Amino acid sequence: MMDWNERVQAVLDHFGERKRKFTVDECLKLIDFFAQKGTATETEMQSHGSPDFVATILGHVTTAVHGAGRVPPENGWYRHRSTGEGYIIDPGFAEAWLATIPRRAR
DSSP, X not given: OOOHHHHHHHHHHHHHSSOOSSOHHHHHHHHHHHHHHSEEOHHHHHTTSOHHHHXXXXXXXXXXXXXXXXXXXXXXXXXXXXXXXXXEEOHHHHHHHHHHHHHHTO
């Protein structure tokens, strides 16, 4: 079983490690949106930035949570919808992520 609180902290640490192509605030806003919504189409995700932006952020989170490579088919922090059009976030990851928002707002 995945310790989502630990993995969420790893994501926050990952974004804070060094300067990235996109600002930390931009990155966190996309993940906040995804966690609040639970599911999102590609169009909804891209309302926050370009396809490159979305892919980059999802990739950074995946690296922080699972290491290099793709999201595993089981116990991944998100998965693609069965139709292939959009994304579904793991409810445990979403809950742990949303719990960090109040302390990040300080």
